[in-house]
Amino acid sequence: MASKVIHALYIDDDILMDAVKQVRAEHYHIEEVYTPFPVHGLDKAMGLAPTKLAITSFMYGCVGLTVAITMMNYIMIEDWPQNIGGKPSFSYIENMPAFVPIMFELTVFFAAHLMVITFYMRSKLWPFKEAENPDVRTTDDHFLMAIDTGHHDVDTMTSFLSNTGAVEIKVIDKEDNH
Amino acid sequence: MYTLSSKLRVFSIILVVIGAIGLTIGFLSTPNTIEEVKEMMAAHDAHGGGHGNTNATANTHATEGHGNEDAHGGDAHYEHTLHQLQNKPWAALYVAAFFFFMIALGVLAFYAIQFAAQAGWSPVLFRVMEAITAYLVPGGIILFVILALSGFHINHLFVWADPEVVAHDKLLQGKASWLNSGWFIIRAIVFLGGWLLYRHFAIKYSRKQDEDPNGNKWYKKSFKIAAGFLVFFIYTESMASWDWIMSFDPHWFSTLFGWYVFASLFVSGITTIALITIYLKSKGYLEFVNDSHIHDLAKFMFGISIFWTYLWFSQFMLIWYSNIPEEVTYFITRIEDYKLPFFGMLVMNFLFPILVLMNSDYKRVNWFVVMAGVIILCGHYIDIFNMVMPATVGESWFIGVSEISAVLLFLGLFLLIVFKALTKAPLLAKGNPYIEESKHFHY
Numbered sequence: 001m002a003s004k005v006i007h008a009l010y011i012d013d014d015i016l017m018d019a020v021k022q023v024r025a026e027h028y029h030i031e032e033v034y035t036p037f038p039v040h041g042l043d044k045a046m047g048l049a050p051t052k053l054a055i056t057s058f059m060y061g062c063v064g065l066t067v068a069i070t071m072m073n074y075i076m077i078e079d080w081p082q083n084i085g086g087k088p089s090f091s092y093i094e095n096m097p098a099f100v101p102i103m104f105e106l107t108v109f110f111a112a113h114l115m116v117i118t119f120y121m122r123s124k125l126w127p128f129k130e131a132e133n134p135d136v137r138t139t140d141d142h143f144l145m146a147i148d149t150g151h152h153d154v155d156t157m158t159s160f161l162s163n164t165g166a167v168e169i170k171v172i173d174k175e176d177n178h
Numbered sequence: 179m180y181t182l183s184s185k186l187r188v189f190s191i192i193l194v195v196i197g198a199i200g201l202t203i204g205f206l207s208t209p210n211t212i213e214e215v216k217e218m219m220a221a222h223d224a225h226g227g228g229h230g231n232t233n234a235t236a237n238t239h240a241t242e243g244h245g246n247e248d249a250h251g252g253d254a255h256y257e258h259t260l261h262q263l264q265n266k267p268w269a270a271l272y273v274a275a276f277f278f279f280m281i282a283l284g285v286l287a288f289y290a291i292q293f294a295a296q297a298g299w300s301p302v303l304f305r306v307m308e309a310i311t312a313y314l315v316p317g318g319i320i321l322f323v324i325l326a327l328s329g330f331h332i333n334h335l336f337v338w339a340d341p342e343v344v345a346h347d348k349l350l351q352g353k354a355s356w357l358n359s360g361w362f363i364i365r366a367i368v369f370l371g372g373w374l375l376y377r378h379f380a381i382k383y384s385r386k387q388d389e390d391p392n393g394n395k396w397y398k399k400s401f402k403i404a405a406g407f408l409v410f411f412i413y414t415e416s417m418a419s420w421d422w423i424m425s426f427d428p429h430w431f432s433t434l435f436g437w438y439v440f441a442s443l444f445v446s447g448i449t450t451i452a453l454i455t456i457y458l459k460s461k462g463y464l465e466f467v468n469d470s471h472i473h474d475l476a477k478f479m480f481g482i483s484i485f486w487t488y489l490w491f492s493q494f495m496l497i498w499y500s501n502i503p504e505e506v507t508y509f510i511t512r513i514e515d516y517k518l519p520f521f522g523m524l525v526m527n528f529l530f531p532i533l534v535l536m537n538s539d540y541k542r543v544n545w546f547v548v549m550a551g552v553i554i555l556c557g558h559y560i561d562i563f564n565m566v567m568p569a570t571v572g573e574s575w576f577i578g579v580s581e582i583s584a585v586l587l588f589l590g591l592f593l594l595i596v597f598k599a600l601t602k603a604p605l606l607a608k609g610n611p612y613i614e615e616s617k618h619f620h621y
Binding site: 041054058085086087097098100101 | 491494495498499500501536537538620
C-alpha cells in the first residue's frame with residue numbers, strides 16, 4: 001500500500017513543541033522529529049518511552065568499580081606486593097584509601113565510555129554511516145517533523161499542519177523514496 | 179500567609195524545656211574533684227561496663243600504692259579524666275549550638291547564591307529560606323556567648339585560651355598572635371556581624387521588592403549585596419572554621435578545612451530547606467511548589483553530599499598517606515576512640531545519600547527525600563561531633579543526657595524561630611522578577 005509521509009518544517013523550537021502536542025492530540029502518528037540541537041522536553045511531548053540509558057550507566061559503573069578493585073588487588077597485593085611509602089602491602093582493605101582514586105576513575109571511565117557506545121548502538125550510529133536525515137537544513141536552523149499519513153486524508157493533514165506554524169510542507173511517497 | 183499551629187508551638191517549647199532541664203542536669207552532674215571521678219568510675223565498673231578492665235587496674239594502682247609514683251600517675255590520669263568530664267556538657271552544648279547555627283548559615287549562603295546567579299527555578303522557595311535564616315540572629319548570639327566564655331577561659335574548651343598551657347607550649351606561643359582571647363572575640367564579632375548585616379538587608383530588600391516591583395530597583399540591590407556577601411562569606415567562613423572548630427586541636431591544621439566545613443553547612447542547609455518545604459506542602463501551603471522544585475533540592479542534596487565526601491577524602495587521604503606524626507594524630511585519635519561515629523558518619527553522609535538519591539525518580543518521592551534528609555542531618559551532626567569532641571572530651575565521650583538535651587534544646591529553639599519567621603510574610607515572594615518562571619519551573 002502506498003503510504004505517504006508528510007515532512008513539516010519549523011523554524012522555532014517552541015513552535016515545534018506546540019505543534020508536536022497538537023499533532024499528538026489529533027492522533028496522527030509522528031514517525032520522527034529531526035532537530036539541529038536537543039530540544040528539552042521533546043521526548044516527553046512525543047510520548048517516547050523514558051530512556052533506560054541511566055540504568056546501563058549504573059551497571060557499567062559497577063563493572064568499572066569491580067575491574068578497578070580486581071586489578072589493583074592483583075597488581076599491588078597478590079602478584080607483586082609493593083611497599084610504597086611504608087603502607088601495608090599485604091591487605092587490600094588496609095591499603096584501600098590509596099586505591100580510591102583509581103576505583104573512582106575507572107568507575108567514571110567505564111560508565112562514561114560504555115554509555116556513549118551504548119547510545120551509538122541504540123541510535124544505530126557507526127562510522128561511515130549514511131545520514132538518515134531527510135533535509136540538510138535540519139543540521140542548521142530548521143526543525144523537521146515526519147508524520148505518517150496512514151489512512152488519513154492528506155489534504156486535511158497538510159492544512160492542519162500549516163495551521164500549527166509549519167513554514168514548509170512536503171508530501172513524500174514512501175515507496176519512491178527509500 | 180502561614181499561621182503557626184499551636185501544636186507545633188507547644189511541641190517546640192516542650193523540646194526547649196526538656197533540653198534546658200537535661201542540660202542543667204548534665205552541668206550539675208559533672209564531677210568537681212578527683213574523688214568524684216574515682217567514685218563515678220568505680221560505680222561504672224560495678225555495672226560491668228565494656229572498658230571496666232582497664233579502669234579497674236588503674237583503680238587498684240591508685241589505691242594500693244600510697245605515696246609512690248604509681249599513685250601519682252593514677253591521680254594525673256584522674257585529673258585528666260576530670261577535665262574531660264567537666265568539658266563534656268560544654269562541648270555537647272557547643273556542638274548543638276554550632277550545628278543549628280551552621281544550618282541557618284548554609285541556607286543564607288544558598289540564598290545569596292540564588293540571587294547572585296539570578297536563578298529562575300528557586301524564587302518560590304525564597305520565603306522558606308528567609309525564614310530559616312531568621313535563626314541566625316538568636317543562634318549567632320548564643321554561639322557568640324559560648325565562644326566568648328571559651329575564649330576567655332571560663333570553660334576549658336580551647337586549650338590555647340589557658341595561659342598555663344600556652345606557657346609550656348612552644349607551638350601555641352608561636353600561634354598566640356592569632357589565637358588569643360581578644361583577637362578571637364573581635365574576629366567573631368566581625369564574622370557574625372557581617373553575616374547578620376547581609377541577612378538584615380537581604381530580607382529588607384526582598385520585602386520592599388514585593389511592595390514596589392516597578393523597575394526591579396530592590397531586586398537589583400539584592401543582587402549586588404548578595405554578590406558582595408558571597409565574597410565576604412567565603413573568606414570569613416573559612417577563618418571562622420579555623421577559629422571555631424580547628425582551634426580545638428591547635429597543633430593540627432588542614433588547609434582545606436574551611437571548604438570541608440562549608441560543604442557540611444551547605445548540604446545541611448539545603449536539606450533543611452527541602453524538609454521544611456515538604457512539611458509545609460504536606461500542610462497545604464506552598465501550592466506553587468511542584469515536584470520539580472523538590473527534585474532540584476534533592477539533586478543539590480545528592481551533589482553536595484558527594485562534594486563533602488570528596489573534600490573529606492582529600493583531607494583524609496593526604497594525611498593518612500604522608501603519615502606525618504603531627505598531622506596524623508588527628509585521625510588516629512578519631513579512629514581509635516571514635517570508631518563508630520567516625521565510620522558511621524561516612525556511611526550516613528556518603529553511602530546512604532548516593533544510593534538512595536541516585537535514581538532520578540526517587541528525588542521526586544517526598545518520603546524518600548525526607549528519609550534521606552533526616553539521615554544526612556544526623557550524619558552531619560555526628561560529623562561536627564567528631565570535629566569537636568576528640569579534642570575536648572577525648573576518650574571519655576559517650577552520648578549521654580547532655581548531648582541529647584543540647585540537641586533537643588536547639589532543635590526546639592530552631593523550630594520555634596523558623597516557623598515564627600514564616601508567619602511574618604506571605605509565602606510567595608510575588609515581586610521577584612523570576613517568580614513566574616519559577617512557578618512554571620518544569621524539569
